[in-house]
Amino acid sequence: ELITERIESITLPNVTDVRPLIVIDPGHGGIDPGAVGINGLQEIQVIFPISLRVTELLQQHGANVVLTRQDNRTLDLAPRVQLAERVDADMFVSIHANAISMARPDVNGVETYYYYSSGREVAEFIQDSLLQATGMRDRGVKSARFHVLVNTSMPSTLVEVGFVTGAEDAPLLSDPLF
Ligand code: ZN
DSSP states (O other): HHHHHHHHHHOOOHHHHHOOOOEEEEOOOTBBBOOBBBOOBBBBHHHHHHHHHHHHHHHTOOEEEEEEEEEEEEEOHHHHHHHHHHHHOSEEEEEEEEEETTTTTTTTEEEEESGGGHHHHHHHHHHHHHHHOOOOOOOEEOOOOHHHHHHOOHHHHHEEEEEETTTTTTHHHTTTTO
16 A cells, blocks of 8 residues: 555656545444444444445545544544544544434434534535435434534534434444445
């Protein structure tokens, strides 16, 4: 990977220079599996494969990607922000699955969050793309004071890819092909 980048930097220095660097943050891991939903579906089971697939797709499209964690390990919120700042990321995307009471299987759909206006356009783009690709319900683009959104200096978003407690979403989210 490093060798490839060096070769490309010799032949195409300008192209390499403008590659966006995107930090992908799988929202949970290690001792924190995140939310647990229908049939014991854990948030970590949903978001980690998605994070790896998103990384792969972004790399295929010419972006540089840094994951806040490459495997299922515990990671506090502050180090994620520090990593994004240290690598001087152009964009930060935290990937989560949503949950509500097990008594509310009727609640389903995708939400994308931003805090600063710099993240709003990206959040809208991600939300629209997800809705078009999946046909899931639209719960909207929202602003919230999540730690990783408030404390990052680059455009940052947090995606909730559906509800592990949702009767419609859970079967979809538990299917790796979906
Ligand atoms: Zn989460």
